[in-house]
Amino acid sequence: MRDGDTIVIDPGARTLSLEVPAEEIARRMAGWRAPASVAQVRPGSVHDKYIRLVSSAHYGCVL
Incomplete structure (x- = not known):
């Protein structure tokens, strides 16, 4: 996700969608590099x- 990207949140359908063309996502993924090691x-x-x-976030990220 980058500044200016449109995100659609549909609580009823429980979805979150990034409205970016598949070609742009592929271009971004091609340039992606893993973050520095922990x-x-x-x-x-x-x-x-x-x-x-x-x-896990699935469990609420509690300590």
């Missing part, structure tokens, strides 16, 4: 604790 997180930091203890 290994760069300082042990004992708040970020480290969050990574180790947070649960």
Whole structure:
């Protein structure tokens, strides 16, 4: 998702749609690179604790 993209939220259908042509999505995906490794997180930091203890969004991301 980028600034200016249109997002349609339909609560009744429980959907969220990005209105971008398939060709544009393919172009963006071709240029996508994975983010830096989590290994760069300082042990004992708040970020480290969050990574180790947070649960899935499916369960509400509770600690």
